[in-house]
Amino acid sequence: MASLLARVPGAPRALRLARVPGAPRALRLAGLAAAGVGGLLGRRICVQLAGRAQPGPHPVEPGWHDLMPVAELAGSRLVRxxxxxxxxxxxxxxxxxxxxADRCSHRSGPLSEGTLDDGCLRCPWHGSVFRVADGTVAHGPATAPQxxxxxxxxxxxxxVRLPGAG
Ligand code: FES
Known part of the structure; x- marks a missing residue:
């Protein structure tokens, strides 16, 4: 109980008051009561704030999305x-x-400015290499797939169809 109350703002002071050796029992109880009331108020505020949070719309509509004519990709190998x-x-x-995804899984480098070689895309920032067929890491420092x-x-x-967007 005391360790939980110690996390409530203002409660540590009330707990210190409650632990003073030789303090009158009434004062110690008042310290504990103050800590408890603080905890209840904090919980109530958290519940109210959580109730106001609205789930945002999915950033991308479900289904397939047009990117570009395939003919425009003929002259280049990487297009953002x-x-x-x-x-x-x-x-x-x-x-x-x-x-x-264009943002490298390592530190968000722009893969569209990288280099493509033998089915792998190299990030221009720190040199991570990803297999373009499935985004797996062929060479770090990245550890997460693209x-x-x-x-x-x-x-x-x-x-293109994005996962979680239908
Ligand atoms: S940001 Fe791509 S390798 Fe670091």
Whole structure:
């Protein structure tokens, strides 16, 4: 009980008061009561604030999203695009089109400014290398894979579907 109360703002002072040896019993009880009231008030405030929190809308609409005509990817191998606030890098990998998150999983470096070699994309900031087929790490310092997105070509348009967005 005392350790829980010690986390409540203002409670440590009340607890110190309650622990003073030789203090009148009434004073000690008053210290404990003050700590308890402080805890209850803190809990009530937290519950009220939590009740006001509204779940935000998903940042990306469900379904497939157009990125760019596949013909525009012919002249380059890395193109930066975005869906809503999600930055993506579109990659021409032989006759395949891949889409990864543009922000490196290491420290958010721009992979669209990296270099592509033998099916792997190297981050321009610290040199992490990701396999473009699935975003797995081929070489650190990154330890987390890069998000790789489901991609298709429909009527000559590269489309992407983001996980959790339908
Ligand atoms: S930000 Fe990409 S390797 Fe560090």
């Amino acid at each position: 695009q975005s869906v809503g606030d999600v930055r993506l890098v579109v990659i021409r990998d032989g006759d395949q089109v891949r889409v990864l 998000a790789a997105f489901q991609t298709r070509i429909s009527d000559g348009i590269i489309q």
